[in-house]
Amino acid sequence: MTDLATATPAQLSTLDAAGRATLFTDARTANTFAPTPVTDTELTAIWDLAKWAPTSANTQPLRILYVRPGPGRERLVHHMNEGNKAKTASAPAVAVLAVDTQFHEHIPTLLPFRPELKDVFAANETMRTASGMFNATLQAGYFILSIRAHGLAAGPMSGFDAASVDAEFFPDGRWHGILVVNIGDPGPTPWFDRLPRLRQQDTVRWA
Protein backbone atom coordinates (compact mmCIF):
# COMPACT_ATOMS: atom_id res chain seq x y z
CA MET A 1 0.00 0.00 0.00
CA THR A 2 1.19 3.50 -0.75
CA ASP A 3 1.18 6.41 1.65
CA LEU A 4 -1.99 7.61 -0.02
CA ALA A 5 -3.72 4.35 0.77
CA THR A 6 -2.67 4.28 4.41
CA ALA A 7 -3.37 7.89 5.32
CA THR A 8 -6.45 8.70 7.33
CA PRO A 9 -8.19 11.39 5.31
CA ALA A 10 -8.99 14.81 6.59
CA GLN A 11 -12.60 15.83 7.05
CA LEU A 12 -14.40 15.67 3.73
CA SER A 13 -15.73 18.85 2.15
CA THR A 14 -19.40 19.61 1.64
CA LEU A 15 -20.95 21.01 -1.53
CA ASP A 16 -21.83 24.67 -1.06
CA ALA A 17 -25.28 26.18 -1.70
CA ALA A 18 -24.33 27.41 -5.18
CA GLY A 19 -23.18 23.93 -6.16
CA ARG A 20 -26.36 22.35 -4.78
CA ALA A 21 -28.42 24.84 -6.79
CA THR A 22 -26.46 24.14 -10.00
CA LEU A 23 -26.83 20.37 -9.75
CA PHE A 24 -30.06 19.77 -7.84
CA THR A 25 -32.32 22.48 -6.48
CA ASP A 26 -32.33 25.12 -9.26
CA ALA A 27 -31.52 22.87 -12.22
CA ARG A 28 -34.39 21.91 -14.51
CA THR A 29 -35.00 19.59 -17.45
CA ALA A 30 -34.94 21.82 -20.57
CA ASN A 31 -37.51 21.37 -23.31
CA THR A 32 -36.19 24.10 -25.62
CA PHE A 33 -32.62 25.08 -26.47
CA ALA A 34 -30.81 28.23 -27.55
CA PRO A 35 -28.81 27.88 -30.79
CA THR A 36 -25.50 28.43 -28.95
CA PRO A 37 -23.17 25.60 -30.06
CA VAL A 38 -21.90 23.01 -27.60
CA THR A 39 -18.29 22.21 -28.44
CA ASP A 40 -16.68 18.79 -28.67
CA THR A 41 -14.37 19.98 -25.90
CA GLU A 42 -17.34 20.55 -23.61
CA LEU A 43 -18.83 17.15 -24.47
CA THR A 44 -15.49 15.46 -23.80
CA ALA A 45 -15.22 17.25 -20.46
CA ILE A 46 -18.72 16.15 -19.41
CA TRP A 47 -17.74 12.50 -19.72
CA ASP A 48 -14.29 13.09 -18.21
CA LEU A 49 -15.99 14.29 -15.03
CA ALA A 50 -18.85 11.78 -14.89
CA LYS A 51 -16.53 8.80 -15.34
CA TRP A 52 -15.07 9.16 -11.82
CA ALA A 53 -18.25 8.25 -9.94
CA PRO A 54 -18.48 4.66 -8.73
CA THR A 55 -19.79 1.44 -10.33
CA SER A 56 -19.97 -2.12 -8.96
CA ALA A 57 -16.55 -3.78 -9.24
CA ASN A 58 -15.44 -0.73 -11.25
CA THR A 59 -17.10 -2.20 -14.35
CA GLN A 60 -18.08 1.16 -15.99
CA PRO A 61 -20.48 -0.29 -18.60
CA LEU A 62 -21.85 3.06 -19.86
CA ARG A 63 -20.99 4.16 -23.39
CA ILE A 64 -21.81 7.46 -25.10
CA LEU A 65 -22.60 8.34 -28.68
CA TYR A 66 -22.44 12.12 -29.04
CA VAL A 67 -24.62 13.38 -31.89
CA ARG A 68 -24.00 16.85 -33.35
CA PRO A 69 -26.28 18.98 -35.56
CA GLY A 70 -26.38 17.72 -39.13
CA PRO A 71 -26.93 14.30 -40.69
CA GLY A 72 -26.35 12.39 -37.45
CA ARG A 73 -28.99 14.37 -35.61
CA GLU A 74 -31.43 13.92 -38.49
CA ARG A 75 -30.93 10.16 -38.31
CA LEU A 76 -31.56 10.21 -34.55
CA VAL A 77 -34.67 12.42 -34.64
CA HIS A 78 -36.35 9.84 -36.87
CA HIS A 79 -36.28 7.31 -33.98
CA MET A 80 -37.53 9.64 -31.23
CA ASN A 81 -41.15 9.52 -30.06
CA GLU A 82 -43.33 12.19 -31.67
CA GLY A 83 -43.35 14.37 -28.56
CA ASN A 84 -39.55 14.41 -28.44
CA LYS A 85 -38.67 14.97 -32.12
CA ALA A 86 -38.76 18.79 -32.04
CA LYS A 87 -36.67 18.93 -28.87
CA THR A 88 -33.92 16.72 -30.25
CA ALA A 89 -34.05 18.46 -33.66
CA SER A 90 -33.19 21.76 -31.95
CA ALA A 91 -30.66 20.55 -29.38
CA PRO A 92 -27.09 21.76 -30.05
CA ALA A 93 -25.81 18.37 -28.91
CA VAL A 94 -27.38 15.05 -28.01
CA ALA A 95 -25.94 12.08 -26.12
CA VAL A 96 -27.25 8.58 -26.77
CA LEU A 97 -26.35 6.73 -23.58
CA ALA A 98 -25.83 3.00 -24.07
CA VAL A 99 -24.75 -0.08 -22.16
CA ASP A 100 -21.87 -2.12 -23.53
CA THR A 101 -23.28 -5.65 -23.42
CA GLN A 102 -19.70 -7.00 -23.45
CA PHE A 103 -18.44 -4.68 -20.71
CA HIS A 104 -16.85 -7.61 -18.88
CA GLU A 105 -14.07 -7.82 -21.47
CA HIS A 106 -12.44 -4.78 -19.80
CA ILE A 107 -12.43 -6.27 -16.29
CA PRO A 108 -8.78 -7.43 -16.28
CA THR A 109 -7.80 -3.79 -16.91
CA LEU A 110 -10.37 -2.19 -14.61
CA LEU A 111 -10.15 -4.57 -11.65
CA PRO A 112 -6.59 -5.91 -11.94
CA PHE A 113 -6.64 -7.74 -8.61
CA ARG A 114 -9.68 -9.81 -9.66
CA PRO A 115 -9.42 -10.50 -13.41
CA GLU A 116 -11.33 -13.78 -13.08
CA LEU A 117 -14.56 -11.80 -12.63
CA LYS A 118 -14.50 -11.46 -16.43
CA ASP A 119 -15.09 -15.20 -16.73
CA VAL A 120 -17.85 -15.16 -14.11
CA PHE A 121 -19.74 -12.60 -16.21
CA ALA A 122 -18.92 -14.42 -19.46
CA ALA A 123 -20.53 -17.59 -18.10
CA ASN A 124 -23.70 -15.94 -16.78
CA GLU A 125 -25.54 -13.81 -19.32
CA THR A 126 -28.51 -13.11 -17.03
CA MET A 127 -26.25 -11.68 -14.32
CA ARG A 128 -24.15 -9.84 -16.90
CA THR A 129 -27.18 -8.18 -18.48
CA ALA A 130 -28.65 -7.13 -15.13
CA SER A 131 -25.33 -5.82 -13.80
CA GLY A 132 -24.54 -3.95 -17.02
CA MET A 133 -27.95 -2.30 -17.12
CA PHE A 134 -27.83 -1.39 -13.42
CA ASN A 135 -24.38 0.16 -13.49
CA ALA A 136 -24.87 1.93 -16.84
CA THR A 137 -28.03 3.48 -15.41
CA LEU A 138 -26.22 4.64 -12.26
CA GLN A 139 -23.67 6.24 -14.59
CA ALA A 140 -26.48 7.88 -16.58
CA GLY A 141 -27.49 9.62 -13.36
CA TYR A 142 -23.92 10.84 -12.85
CA PHE A 143 -23.80 11.94 -16.50
CA ILE A 144 -26.93 14.11 -16.19
CA LEU A 145 -25.45 15.87 -13.15
CA SER A 146 -22.13 16.32 -14.96
CA ILE A 147 -23.92 18.13 -17.82
CA ARG A 148 -25.32 20.51 -15.21
CA ALA A 149 -21.87 20.89 -13.62
CA HIS A 150 -20.70 22.27 -16.96
CA GLY A 151 -23.31 25.04 -16.99
CA LEU A 152 -25.51 23.32 -19.56
CA ALA A 153 -29.09 22.12 -19.39
CA ALA A 154 -29.87 18.42 -19.78
CA GLY A 155 -33.03 17.05 -21.39
CA PRO A 156 -33.11 13.30 -20.69
CA MET A 157 -35.72 11.29 -22.61
CA SER A 158 -36.82 7.67 -22.38
CA GLY A 159 -39.25 8.20 -25.26
CA PHE A 160 -37.47 6.72 -28.29
CA ASP A 161 -37.45 3.45 -30.21
CA ALA A 162 -34.46 1.73 -28.64
CA ALA A 163 -34.41 -1.19 -31.09
CA SER A 164 -34.34 1.11 -34.10
CA VAL A 165 -31.73 3.42 -32.51
CA ASP A 166 -29.58 0.34 -31.91
CA ALA A 167 -30.03 -0.83 -35.52
CA GLU A 168 -29.23 2.66 -36.84
CA PHE A 169 -26.19 3.51 -34.74
CA PHE A 170 -24.95 0.27 -33.16
CA PRO A 171 -25.43 -2.32 -35.92
CA ASP A 172 -22.86 -4.77 -34.52
CA GLY A 173 -25.20 -5.35 -31.57
CA ARG A 174 -22.67 -4.66 -28.83
CA TRP A 175 -24.07 -1.33 -27.54
CA HIS A 176 -27.69 -1.00 -26.46
CA GLY A 177 -29.25 2.47 -26.09
CA ILE A 178 -30.86 3.20 -22.70
CA LEU A 179 -31.43 7.00 -22.61
CA VAL A 180 -31.20 9.98 -24.97
CA VAL A 181 -30.11 13.29 -23.44
CA ASN A 182 -30.39 16.67 -25.17
CA ILE A 183 -27.62 19.10 -24.14
CA GLY A 184 -27.42 22.88 -24.53
CA ASP A 185 -28.24 26.30 -23.20
CA PRO A 186 -31.93 26.65 -22.38
CA GLY A 187 -34.04 28.43 -25.00
CA PRO A 188 -37.26 30.47 -24.70
CA THR A 189 -39.79 29.12 -22.15
CA PRO A 190 -37.57 26.10 -21.58
CA TRP A 191 -39.60 24.55 -18.78
CA PHE A 192 -42.96 24.47 -17.04
CA ASP A 193 -43.51 25.12 -13.36
CA ARG A 194 -41.68 22.62 -11.22
CA LEU A 195 -43.52 19.36 -10.65
CA PRO A 196 -44.02 18.09 -7.08
CA ARG A 197 -41.74 15.69 -5.28
CA LEU A 198 -42.95 12.88 -3.03
CA ARG A 199 -43.02 13.62 0.68
CA GLN A 200 -40.48 12.05 3.04
CA GLN A 201 -43.24 9.97 4.63
CA ASP A 202 -44.01 8.41 1.24
CA THR A 203 -40.41 7.58 0.43
CA VAL A 204 -38.31 7.10 3.58
CA ARG A 205 -38.53 4.49 6.35
CA TRP A 206 -36.26 3.94 9.36
CA ALA A 207 -34.82 0.87 11.07
Add this chain to the structure above:
Amino acid sequence: MTDLATATPAQLSTLDAAGRATLFTDARTANTFAPTPVTDTELTAIWDLAKWAPTSANTQPLRILYVRPGPGRERLVHHMNEGNKAKTASAPAVAVLAVDTQFHEHIPTLLPFRPELKDVFAANETMRTASGMFNATLQAGYFILSIRAHGLAAGPMSGFDAASVDAEFFPDGRWHGILVVNIGDPGPTPWFDRLPRLRQQDTVRWA
Protein backbone atom coordinates in the same frame (compact mmCIF):
# COMPACT_ATOMS: atom_id res chain seq x y z
CA MET B 1 -48.16 29.91 -17.44
CA THR B 2 -46.55 31.97 -14.73
CA ASP B 3 -43.81 34.53 -15.20
CA LEU B 4 -41.33 31.94 -14.07
CA ALA B 5 -42.38 29.59 -16.84
CA THR B 6 -42.21 32.20 -19.58
CA ALA B 7 -38.94 33.87 -18.64
CA THR B 8 -35.84 33.09 -20.66
CA PRO B 9 -33.31 32.04 -18.05
CA ALA B 10 -30.02 33.72 -17.48
CA GLN B 11 -26.81 31.87 -18.23
CA LEU B 12 -26.61 28.74 -16.07
CA SER B 13 -23.88 28.44 -13.46
CA THR B 14 -21.08 25.90 -13.58
CA LEU B 15 -19.88 23.78 -10.67
CA ASP B 16 -16.56 25.08 -9.35
CA ALA B 17 -13.41 22.99 -8.93
CA ALA B 18 -14.05 22.41 -5.23
CA GLY B 19 -17.54 21.10 -5.97
CA ARG B 20 -16.23 18.81 -8.71
CA ALA B 21 -13.62 17.45 -6.32
CA THR B 22 -16.23 16.85 -3.59
CA LEU B 23 -18.61 14.96 -5.85
CA PHE B 24 -16.44 13.38 -8.56
CA THR B 25 -12.69 13.74 -8.80
CA ASP B 26 -11.51 13.50 -5.18
CA ALA B 27 -14.41 11.47 -3.75
CA ARG B 28 -13.80 7.77 -3.13
CA THR B 29 -15.83 4.73 -2.11
CA ALA B 30 -15.08 4.16 1.60
CA ASN B 31 -14.42 0.67 2.94
CA THR B 32 -13.93 1.68 6.58
CA PHE B 33 -15.77 4.23 8.70
CA ALA B 34 -14.99 6.40 11.69
CA PRO B 35 -17.36 5.98 14.66
CA THR B 36 -18.66 9.55 14.30
CA PRO B 37 -22.48 9.32 14.31
CA VAL B 38 -24.52 10.32 11.28
CA THR B 39 -27.66 12.08 12.47
CA ASP B 40 -31.21 11.54 11.27
CA THR B 41 -31.15 15.20 10.24
CA GLU B 42 -28.22 14.53 7.91
CA LEU B 43 -29.90 11.45 6.46
CA THR B 44 -33.11 13.39 5.88
CA ALA B 45 -31.15 16.18 4.17
CA ILE B 46 -29.39 13.71 1.84
CA TRP B 47 -32.71 12.56 0.44
CA ASP B 48 -34.14 16.10 0.40
CA LEU B 49 -31.36 17.12 -2.00
CA ALA B 50 -31.27 13.98 -4.16
CA LYS B 51 -35.02 14.04 -4.76
CA TRP B 52 -34.82 17.10 -7.06
CA ALA B 53 -32.91 15.40 -9.87
CA PRO B 54 -35.03 14.19 -12.80
CA THR B 55 -36.88 10.94 -13.53
CA SER B 56 -38.96 9.86 -16.55
CA ALA B 57 -42.45 11.40 -16.33
CA ASN B 58 -41.50 12.55 -12.81
CA THR B 59 -42.25 9.05 -11.49
CA GLN B 60 -39.65 9.05 -8.64
CA PRO B 61 -39.80 5.30 -7.91
CA LEU B 62 -36.83 5.20 -5.47
CA ARG B 63 -37.51 4.46 -1.81
CA ILE B 64 -35.05 4.52 1.11
CA LEU B 65 -34.82 2.47 4.26
CA TYR B 66 -32.33 4.15 6.59
CA VAL B 67 -30.73 1.68 9.00
CA ARG B 68 -29.03 2.96 12.15
CA PRO B 69 -26.58 1.15 14.49
CA GLY B 70 -28.35 -1.39 16.68
CA PRO B 71 -30.83 -4.18 16.02
CA GLY B 72 -31.74 -2.92 12.51
CA ARG B 73 -28.13 -2.93 11.40
CA GLU B 74 -27.60 -6.40 12.88
CA ARG B 75 -30.57 -7.69 10.89
CA LEU B 76 -29.16 -6.15 7.70
CA VAL B 77 -25.57 -7.39 8.14
CA HIS B 78 -26.90 -10.95 8.17
CA HIS B 79 -28.01 -10.57 4.51
CA MET B 80 -24.83 -8.93 3.18
CA ASN B 81 -22.26 -10.95 1.24
CA GLU B 82 -19.33 -12.13 3.40
CA GLY B 83 -16.96 -9.49 2.01
CA ASN B 84 -19.39 -6.70 2.90
CA LYS B 85 -20.51 -7.74 6.41
CA ALA B 86 -17.70 -6.00 8.32
CA LYS B 87 -18.14 -2.76 6.38
CA THR B 88 -21.86 -2.57 7.05
CA ALA B 89 -21.42 -3.64 10.67
CA SER B 90 -19.17 -0.60 11.26
CA ALA B 91 -21.04 2.00 9.18
CA PRO B 92 -22.66 4.76 11.28
CA ALA B 93 -25.64 4.70 8.90
CA VAL B 94 -26.75 2.52 6.02
CA ALA B 95 -29.32 3.16 3.30
CA VAL B 96 -31.14 0.28 1.65
CA LEU B 97 -32.24 1.73 -1.68
CA ALA B 98 -35.36 0.13 -3.09
CA VAL B 99 -37.77 0.47 -6.00
CA ASP B 100 -41.46 0.87 -5.21
CA THR B 101 -43.03 -1.71 -7.52
CA GLN B 102 -46.33 0.22 -7.29
CA PHE B 103 -44.79 3.63 -7.96
CA HIS B 104 -47.45 4.36 -10.58
CA GLU B 105 -50.07 4.89 -7.87
CA HIS B 106 -48.52 8.33 -7.21
CA ILE B 107 -48.70 9.49 -10.85
CA PRO B 108 -51.91 11.56 -10.53
CA THR B 109 -50.09 13.61 -7.85
CA LEU B 110 -46.69 13.72 -9.54
CA LEU B 111 -47.79 14.34 -13.13
CA PRO B 112 -51.14 16.11 -12.68
CA PHE B 113 -51.57 16.97 -16.39
CA ARG B 114 -51.34 13.29 -17.40
CA PRO B 115 -52.94 11.21 -14.64
CA GLU B 116 -53.97 8.50 -17.11
CA LEU B 117 -50.34 7.33 -17.26
CA LYS B 118 -51.10 5.54 -14.00
CA ASP B 119 -53.46 3.22 -15.87
CA VAL B 120 -50.98 2.66 -18.69
CA PHE B 121 -48.45 1.39 -16.13
CA ALA B 122 -51.12 -0.58 -14.23
CA ALA B 123 -51.99 -2.48 -17.42
CA ASN B 124 -48.40 -3.31 -18.43
CA GLU B 125 -46.34 -4.96 -15.72
CA THR B 126 -43.31 -5.53 -17.97
CA MET B 127 -43.08 -1.85 -18.85
CA ARG B 128 -43.78 -0.85 -15.25
CA THR B 129 -41.04 -3.08 -13.86
CA ALA B 130 -38.47 -1.87 -16.41
CA SER B 131 -39.35 1.80 -15.95
CA GLY B 132 -39.36 1.54 -12.16
CA MET B 133 -35.98 -0.19 -12.09
CA PHE B 134 -34.45 2.25 -14.57
CA ASN B 135 -35.61 5.39 -12.81
CA ALA B 136 -34.89 4.11 -9.30
CA THR B 137 -31.35 3.32 -10.44
CA LEU B 138 -30.91 6.81 -11.93
CA GLN B 139 -32.02 8.14 -8.54
CA ALA B 140 -29.53 5.85 -6.78
CA GLY B 141 -26.80 7.63 -8.75
CA TYR B 142 -28.12 11.01 -7.60
CA PHE B 143 -28.34 9.68 -4.03
CA ILE B 144 -24.68 8.61 -3.95
CA LEU B 145 -23.59 12.08 -5.10
CA SER B 146 -25.90 13.70 -2.55
CA ILE B 147 -24.18 11.76 0.25
CA ARG B 148 -20.90 13.23 -0.96
CA ALA B 149 -22.48 16.71 -1.18
CA HIS B 150 -23.10 16.44 2.57
CA GLY B 151 -19.42 15.82 3.37
CA LEU B 152 -19.89 12.12 3.99
CA ALA B 153 -18.37 9.08 2.31
CA ALA B 154 -20.60 6.62 0.47
CA GLY B 155 -19.96 2.90 0.26
CA PRO B 156 -22.40 1.47 -2.30
CA MET B 157 -22.62 -2.33 -2.48
CA SER B 158 -24.43 -4.67 -4.85
CA GLY B 159 -23.20 -7.68 -2.86
CA PHE B 160 -26.20 -8.67 -0.72
CA ASP B 161 -29.03 -11.19 -0.87
CA ALA B 162 -31.81 -9.03 -2.28
CA ALA B 163 -34.56 -11.62 -1.83
CA SER B 164 -33.73 -12.09 1.85
CA VAL B 165 -33.39 -8.33 2.44
CA ASP B 166 -36.83 -7.91 0.89
CA ALA B 167 -38.28 -10.66 3.08
CA GLU B 168 -36.65 -9.18 6.20
CA PHE B 169 -37.50 -5.50 5.73
CA PHE B 170 -40.21 -5.28 3.05
CA PRO B 171 -42.45 -8.28 3.82
CA ASP B 172 -45.52 -6.84 2.07
CA GLY B 173 -43.65 -7.24 -1.24
CA ARG B 174 -44.10 -3.66 -2.47
CA TRP B 175 -40.50 -2.45 -2.12
CA HIS B 176 -37.62 -4.32 -3.74
CA GLY B 177 -34.03 -3.62 -2.63
CA ILE B 178 -31.58 -2.65 -5.39
CA LEU B 179 -28.48 -1.27 -3.62
CA VAL B 180 -27.11 -0.96 -0.08
CA VAL B 181 -25.05 2.15 0.71
CA ASN B 182 -22.90 2.62 3.80
CA ILE B 183 -22.70 6.25 4.95
CA GLY B 184 -20.23 7.94 7.31
CA ASP B 185 -16.91 9.64 7.81
CA PRO B 186 -14.04 7.59 6.38
CA GLY B 187 -12.08 5.50 8.91
CA PRO B 188 -8.45 4.32 8.91
CA THR B 189 -7.12 3.24 5.48
CA PRO B 190 -10.56 3.72 3.99
CA TRP B 191 -9.61 3.05 0.38
CA PHE B 192 -7.02 1.52 -1.92
CA ASP B 193 -5.27 3.35 -4.73
CA ARG B 194 -7.70 4.63 -7.29
CA LEU B 195 -8.70 2.10 -9.94
CA PRO B 196 -8.37 3.03 -13.63
CA ARG B 197 -11.12 4.50 -15.78
CA LEU B 198 -11.74 3.50 -19.37
CA ARG B 199 -10.22 5.76 -22.03
CA GLN B 200 -12.39 8.09 -24.12
CA GLN B 201 -11.66 5.99 -27.21
CA ASP B 202 -13.13 2.92 -25.46
CA THR B 203 -16.29 4.68 -24.33
CA VAL B 204 -17.20 7.62 -26.59
CA ARG B 205 -18.22 7.71 -30.27
CA TRP B 206 -19.31 10.66 -32.41
CA ALA B 207 -22.01 11.16 -35.04
